[in-house]
Amino acid sequence: MDLYEYQGKELLRHYDLETLPGIVAGTPEEAGRAAETLGGTVAIKAQVLTGGRGKAGGIKVVDSPREAEEAAGQILGMDIRGHTVGRVYVEHGEKIDREFYLSITVDRTAKRPLILFSTEGGVEIEEVAETNPEAIVRLHVDPLLGLLPYQVREITFSAGLEGDVAKGVGTVLSHLYKAFEGLDASLVELNPLVVTGEGRVLTLDAKVTVDDSSLYRHEDIAGMHDVEAADPQEERAQEVGLQYVKLDGDVGILGNGAGLVMSTLDVVAQAGGEPANFCDVGGGADAEQISTALDIVTSNEQVKSVLFNIFGGITRGDEVARGLLSAIERTGITLPIVVRLDGTNAEEGRRILAENTPENVVTEETMLDAASRAVELARDGGR
Amino acid sequence: MAILVDNGTRLLVQGITGREGAFHTGRMLQSGTKVVAGVTPGKGGQDYEGVPIFDTVEDAVRETGANASVIFVPPPFAADAIFESLDAGLSTICCITEGIPVHDMMRVTNYLGTKDATLIGPNCPGVLSPEKANVSIMPKDIFMPGNVGVVSRSGTLTYQIVNELTQREIGQSTAVGIGGDPIIGTDFIEILSKFEADPETECAVMIGEIGGNAEQLAAEYVKSEMNIPVVAYIAGFTAPEGKTMGHAGAIVSGGESTAEAKSEALREAGIRAATNPSEVAELVSEALGRG
Numbered sequence: 001m002d003l004y005e006y007q008g009k010e011l012l013r014h015y016d017l018e019t020l021p022g023i024v025a026g027t028p029e030e031a032g033r034a035a036e037t038l039g040g041t042v043a044i045k046a047q048v049l050t051g052g053r054g055k056a057g058g059i060k061v062v063d064s065p066r067e068a069e070e071a072a073g074q075i076l077g078m079d080i081r082g083h084t085v086g087r088v089y090v091e092h093g094e095k096i097d098r099e100f101y102l103s104i105t106v107d108r109t110a111k112r113p114l115i116l117f118s119t120e121g122g123v124e125i126e127e128v129a130e131t132n133p134e135a136i137v138r139l140h141v142d143p144l145l146g147l148l149p150y151q152v153r154e155i156t157f158s159a160g161l162e163g164d165v166a167k168g169v170g171t172v173l174s175h176l177y178k179a180f181e182g183l184d185a186s187l188v189e190l191n192p193l194v195v196t197g198e199g200r201v202l203t204l205d206a207k208v209t210v211d212d213s214s215l216y217r218h219e220d221i222a223g224m225h226d227v228e229a230a231d232p233q234e235e236r237a238q239e240v241g242l243q244y245v246k247l248d249g250d251v252g253i254l255g256n257g258a259g260l261v262m263s264t265l266d267v268v269a270q271a272g273g274e275p276a277n278f279c280d281v282g283g284g285a286d287a288e289q290i291s292t293a294l295d296i297v298t299s300n301e302q303v304k305s306v307l308f309n310i311f312g313g314i315t316r317g318d319e320v321a322r323g324l325l326s327a328i329e330r331t332g333i334t335l336p337i338v339v340r341l342d343g344t345n346a347e348e349g350r351r352i353l354a355e356n357t358p359e360n361v362v363t364e365e366t367m368l369d370a371a372s373r374a375v376e377l378a379r380d381g382g383r
Numbered sequence: 384m385a386i387l388v389d390n391g392t393r394l395l396v397q398g399i400t401g402r403e404g405a406f407h408t409g410r411m412l413q414s415g416t417k418v419v420a421g422v423t424p425g426k427g428g429q430d431y432e433g434v435p436i437f438d439t440v441e442d443a444v445r446e447t448g449a450n451a452s453v454i455f456v457p458p459p460f461a462a463d464a465i466f467e468s469l470d471a472g473l474s475t476i477c478c479i480t481e482g483i484p485v486h487d488m489m490r491v492t493n494y495l496g497t498k499d500a501t502l503i504g505p506n507c508p509g510v511l512s513p514e515k516a517n518v519s520i521m522p523k524d525i526f527m528p529g530n531v532g533v534v535s536r537s538g539t540l541t542y543q544i545v546n547e548l549t550q551r552e553i554g555q556s557t558a559v560g561i562g563g564d565p566i567i568g569t570d571f572i573e574i575l576s577k578f579e580a581d582p583e584t585e586c587a588v589m590i591g592e593i594g595g596n597a598e599q600l601a602a603e604y605v606k607s608e609m610n611i612p613v614v615a616y617i618a619g620f621t622a623p624e625g626k627t628m629g630h631a632g633a634i635v636s637g638g639e640s641t642a643e644a645k646s647e648a649l650r651e652a653g654i655r656a657a658t659n660p661s662e663v664a665e666l667v668s669e670a671l672g673r674g
Contacts, residue, residue, distance in 0.1 A: 106485055108565045108595045108632070111492040126637075143489040184486050186565075213631060214484035216459060243629040247621070258563055258629025259537020259592055262618040266642075267659050269621050278622070280629035311539045311546070312522060343542055344522040367543065368661055 001210045004047040006089045007224045008208035012188070015179035017172060018202040022091035031072030034090035035065040041093030044071040048083040049229070051124065051207075056080045061093060086229060095197035096204070098165075101125055101136075102173065103189035104180040112140045113180060115147075115173070117155050121192035147177040168201030169193070183221070184214030233277075233296050240292050242281060249274025250378045252303035252335075254293050256281050256310050256320075264309045267367060273375030276303045290323025291330060298333055304381060306337045307374035309367060310346075317341050317349030328358050336377040339363045340370035385512030385557040386532065386577040386584070387475055387501065388451060392516040395420040395440065395449035395473070397456050397464045399431050403479075404455035407520050408434065411453075414517035419447040440471040451475040453509060453518050461505060462487035469498050477518050478504035478568070485631075488566035495568055502568025506630065508538035508560035521545075521558065529554015531667055532578035534571055535590035536563050536597075536630070540618060540660065544590060547664040553671070556584040563630025565594070571601035579609050586612045586670050588663060589654075591645055593619035594633045598645040602652035612670035616657040617645045 003011070009019045023034035024047070035042045046058030053059060058080050060071040068090060078085045099121035107114040117137045120128045128135055137158045141147050152173050156166040172193060180188045187209040194204045215222040227235060237244030243258065247265075251273045255261040258280050265275040277300060281293045297306060310320045320341060327333070337360055341349050353363065364370035394411065398404040399421025409432060412418050418434050420443035427438035437443035440452065452473050456464040461480040468476045483505050495502050503510055509519025513526040521538070525546040531553055535541040538560050545558055559574050561567055571589055578584040587609075591598040598617060605613045620642040622628050624635045635641050649656045655670060657663040 106489065106565060109597070109600070111489055111566050113489070142493055143486065144493050181486065184484055186485055211485045212627070213458065213482045214486065217484075243627075245623070245626045245628060247623065255539070257537055257539025258633055259535070259540030259590065259618050260543055262537075262592060262622060262628050262633065263540055263543070263616075263660055265621040266618060270659060275621055278626075278628055311542045342546060343525065343539075366661070368659065 001212055001215065001221070001225060002049045003208045003210065003221070003224060004049065004087070004226070005045065005206055006047060008206040009203065011183055011208060011221070012179055012203060012206055015175050015182065017175050017179065018200065019206070020092045020094055020202065020204070022089050024087055025072060025090055026087050028069040028073040028076065031088055031090050032065045032069035035062070035068030038090060038092045042068055043091045043093055044068055044075060045089045045091060046075045046078060046080060046085040047087040047089055048080045048085055050081045050083050053080050058085065083229070096194045097197055098195040099192035100169065100194070101128070101191045102169070102176065102193045103187065103191070104176060104185070106186050107140065110140050112143060113177070115139045115141065115155065117159055117173070119159055119161070121194070125191070141177065146181070147174060164199055165195055165201065168195070172201055172203070183208065184211045184218060185209060186211045233299060237279070237296050240289065242279065242289065242293050242296065244296060245278040246300065247275050247277050249276045250302050250304040251374050252276045252297040252300065252306040254279045254281060254297055254306065254308050256312070260309065260311055264307065264367065264371065267371040268307065268375060271371045271375045273371070273378060276300055287319055287323035287326055290320055291327030294324065294327040294333065295331055298331070298335055303335065305374045305377035306335055307370055308337060308339045309370060310341050310343070312343030312346055316344050317346035318352060321349035321352035325352070325356055328361070334360055337361045338370050338374040338377065340365070340367055384581050384583045385515050386574070386581050387503070387510045387557060387559065388512050388516035388518045390515050392451050392475070392518065393417050393419045393447065393449045394516070394518055395422060395443050395447070395452040396434070397422045397440065397452055397454045397468065399423055399434065399436060399455070400426055401455055405431060407455065408432065410523070411517050414523045415514070416517045420449050440467045440473070444471045444473065449473065451518060452477070454478040454480055456480060458482040458484070462491050465491050465502060466494065469495065469500055474500050476500060476502045476568070477507070477509045478502065479507060479509060479520060480504070481506040483564070485566055488564065492566055492568055503559060504562040504568060506564040507562035507567070508541060510557065510559050512557040513555055519560070521560075525549055526558065527552070527554040529556065530583055530585040531555050532581065532584040532587045533558040533590070534574040534578070534587065535560050536592050536632070537590060537618065540590055543660045544588065544616070544663045547661055548667060551664050551668055553664065553667055553673070556581060563592070563632050565632040570597050572604045575601060575604060575609060575613070579611055584611065586614065586667055588667060589613060589615040591615065591617045592630065592633050593622050593628065593635050593642050594630070594640050596639045599639060599648040602648040602654060605654055606652040612655070614655045614657065614663055614666045614670060615649050616660060616663050617642045617649070
C-alpha cells in the first residue's frame with residue numbers, strides 16, 4: 001500500500017524523524033487558511049501516489065495566503081501521470097543548504113533490507129545510478145540483528161560526511177530503520193533529506209510503501225487507504241478478498257491462481273484480443289466468491305465476453321461450477337461466457353455445468369481454444 | 384530418485400485441523416504419502432483420519448520420527464510455525480500459507496541460512512514426486528512418474544503445464560512450487576541444481592513470472608552450470624507497471640522485472656522459451672528427442 005507524502009510523514013514523526021510543519025488541504029480556501037496558520041513562505045505540494053510531481057508543476061512555493069489559495073486552485077484537480085490531485089500539502093518553507101537521498105527497501109535477491117544513501121539528493125536515484133554510481137552508498141542489514149551502530153558509521157563515512165551533518169544523518173538513519181521495521185514497510189524513501197541553513201537534518205519529502213500482507217497488524221495504516229482515488233471495481237474486489245486489476249480491453253478474465261490468470265491474459269493478447277482485467281478468484285474459492293468475482297468482472301461496461309479459466313488445486317471444480325451457475329442466475333448475465341475447467345473435482349464440475357448449461361455459456365477443452373473463442377465472441381459484439 | 388520428497392518422507396502437517404489442512408491431509412494420505420503426525424496447539428492427543436495430533440512440532444518429531452513438514456497455518460502465525468519446524472530439526476519444510484508479511488519472511492530466511500534445512504514457499508502449492516510422496520495441494524491425478532523436473536513460481540500454471548506433459552505421456556520426477564511471494568525460502572537455482580544432480584531427471588521445466596530478477600539469475604546458472612536441457616515459460620507480458628498481479632511478488636517495478644526482460648535473458652542463455660503454456664510440452668518433447 002502506497003501512502004501519500006503527508007501520511008508517510010505523519011507515521012515517520014512517530015519514529016522521531018523531523019519534518020517541517022504542514023497542513024493538508026482539500027480546497028483552495030483551506031490551503032489559504034493553512035498558509036495563514038503556518039505564516040511566511042510555504043510550499044503547496046500535490047498529494048499523488050506517483051513520482052514526478054515537481055516536473056509536472058505539482059509543487060509551488062508562495063509567500064502569502066492569497067498566493068497559496070491561487071496555487072492550490074491550479075494544483076487541485078491536476079492530472080499527474082494519470083493520477084488526479086485531490087489534496088495538497090501546505091508546508092512551511094525553509095532555507096536549504098544540502099540535499100541527500102536516503103532509502104531502505106526489501107532486496108528480494110539478498111532477502112535483506114538494503115540501505116541506499118547518496119549525497120546527490122533531490123533527483124531520482126535511478127538517474128544518479130546511471131550518471132554517478134560512485135555517489136551511492138549501499139549496505140545490507142541482517143534483519144535478525146537490525147541496523148548496527150558501526151553500519152551507520154560506515155554509511156556516513158563512506159559518503160564523506162563530517163561533523164554534525166554526519167551525526168545528524170546517522171541519527172535519521174537509525175530512526176528510519178526502526179520505522180522501516182515497525183511500519184512493516186517495503187520502502188521508505190527520503191528524497192530529499194535536507195540540511196537546513198541552520199544545520200538541522202530533516203525530511204523534506206517522504207515516500208512510504210507498507211507491505212499489504214502486514215496490514216492486519218496495522219489498522220491505523222489500513223485506515224489511511226484513499227477509497228475515493230481507487231477504482232470502484234478494484235475496491236469492491238479487495239473488500240471481498242479477490243485479486244482484481246482493471247485493464248483497458250474487452251475480454252473479461254477470471255481464473256484461479258495468479259500465474260494461470262497472468263498467462264490467460266497473455267494468451268488472449270496473443271489470440272488478438274485485449275484483456276479487460278486480471279481477476280484471481282484465489283485458492284479455496286467457494287460458490288459465493290466466484291459469483292461475486294463474475295459480478296465484478298462484468299460490471300465493467302467495456303467487457304464484451306468473459307473467459308473463465310479454472311485449473312483446480314485448492315479450488316474445487318464442483319464449487320466453481322456451482323458458483324458460476326449461481327452467479328449467472330443471480331445477476332442475469334447474458335454476456336457470452338467461455339468456460340474451461342480442469343483439475344480437482346473438474347469432472348464433477350463439468351457434469352454440473354453440462355446438466356444446467358445456460359444459453360450464453362460455452363465450454364472449451366483447452367486454454368488456447370478457450371482464449372480464441374472468447375476473443376471471437378468479444379469481436380462479435382457481446383452484449 | 385526424485386528431489387526433496389520421496390518414499391522416505393515421513394510427513395508432519397502443521398495446522399492439520401484447519402479447513403484446508405484437513406482437506407489436503409486427506410488427499411495426501413490418498414496419494415499414499417506417509418503422513419505420520421499433525422500439529423495443532425491445544426489439540427494434542429486427538430487424531431485426524433488416524434494421524435496422531437500433537438501440541439508441538441518437537442513432540443511430534445520425537446514420537447513419530449517425522450522428517451518433513453507442510454504448513455497450513457494462517458498468515459499471522461505461519462512464520463512462527465516455520466521457526467518451530469526449523470528448531471525441531473526438520474530438513475524439508477513446505478509452507479503453503481499465502482499472505483505472510485515480508486518482514487516476517489526476511490527474518491525466517493535469514494535464520495534458515497544458519498540451519499541445514501530447505502524451506503519451500505511460502506505462498507506455494509508444495510512438492511510432489513509422482514507415486515512417491517505428495518507434500519502439496521496439487522491434484523495428483525494429473526501427474527505421472529517420469530524424468531522431467533518442474534519448478535515454478537505459480538501453482539495453477541504448474542498444473543496446466545504438468546497436465547499437458549502427462550497428456551503427451553511425458554512423466555515427471557518431481558514438481559516444486561517455490562512460491563509467488565517476494566521473499567521465498569528456495570529460489571530457482573537451488574531447485575535446478577538438485578534436478579541437475581538427480582540421475583532420474585533428464586530435463587527441467589522452469590515457470591517464471593514478472594517481478595524480481597530470479598529468472599535472470601537462473602538463466603545465467605543454466606548457461607554456466609547445467610547439462611540437462613531446460614525449457615522455460617514466463618507469464619505476465621500484459622501486466623501493467625506498478626500493479627500487483629495476484630502474487631505479492633508479481634509486480635513490474637522497473638526494467639528487469641518485466642516478462643520481456645526475463646524472456647530476453649532466457650534466450651540469451653540459449654534456453655528454450657515457450658510463448659504459451661501449451662508450447663512447453665512441445666519443447667520438452669523436442670528436448671527429450673521425442674519430437
